[in-house]
Amino acid sequence: MIGSTFIVVIVAVLVLPTLYAFHIGAPILCTPKSSIKRALEACGAVKGQKFYELGCGTGRNIIVASNEFGLNTIGLELSPILFLISKINLFLRNTTADVRMKNLYKTDLVAAEIVFCFLTPKAMAKLAPKFARELKSGTKIISYCFSLPGWQPKKIINTNNPGKIFIYEKA
Numbered sequence: 001m002i003g004s005t006f007i008v009v010i011v012a013v014l015v016l017p018t019l020y021a022f023h024i025g026a027p028i029l030c031t032p033k034s035s036i037k038r039a040l041e042a043c044g045a046v047k048g049q050k051f052y053e054l055g056c057g058t059g060r061n062i063i064v065a066s067n068e069f070g071l072n073t074i075g076l077e078l079s080p081i082l083f084l085i086s087k088i089n090l091f092l093r094n095t096t097a098d099v100r101m102k103n104l105y106k107t108d109l110v111a112a113e114i115v116f117c118f119l120t121p122k123a124m125a126k127l128a129p130k131f132a133r134e135l136k137s138g139t140k141i142i143s144y145c146f147s148l149p150g151w152q153p154k155k156i157i158n159t160n161n162p163g164k165i166f167i168y169e170k171a
């Protein structure tokens with residue numbers, strides 16, 4: 001009885017929200033480390049800039065942004081399982097990046113100076129008007145693999161990994 005109650009609680013608290021995040025945003029797939037580094041170099045990231053990752057998965061990219069580029073980093077992650085893994089990874093890598101268990105569609109991005117995401121074409125279509133509404137002029141948007149409908153990229157980088165990197169700048 002206690003065993004089955006425990007399983008129901010785990011499924012309700014950890015597994016269902018994770019499946020929901022994968023459904024409304026994207027399932028967990030990781031941007032190669034070389035691509036996040038290349039993207040940050042290409043968009044001219046400067047130490048201290050405010051960097052948001054929309055759907056930060058296991059926290060790999062926010063660790064790079066914080067520890068290797070000195071960015072003021074915030075990762076948003078809706079899946080409680082991935083949020084916990086990110087927290088552990090940040091602790092183990094001794095990073096000052098912040099991770100928040102939040103829905104990226106419902107988080108105000110006005111403070112961002114660089115935004116990174118690796119989601120799906122459907123999610124990018126949903127984000128395009130949010131970026132237009134909320135981001136300040138000059139904010140850089142980096143999307144791994146998928147373009148941002150209705151926006152003209154400033155740069156497209158072909159990588160040896162499967163995905164292209166699209167870089168945009170809010171007018």
Ligand SMILES: C[S@@+](CC[C@H](N)C(=O)[O-])C[C@H]1O[C@@H](n2cnc3c(N)ncnc32)[C@H](O)[C@@H]1O
Nearest residue numbers: 021025026029030031055057077078103104118
């Ligand atoms: C394709 S993975 C990318 C992970 C990481 N950004 C990377 O590039 O390695 C997409 C991530 O977005 C998260 N996600 C999906 N929808 C979300 C939402 N609405 N709010 C926050 N995170 C979301 C998923 O849980 C998943 O971790």
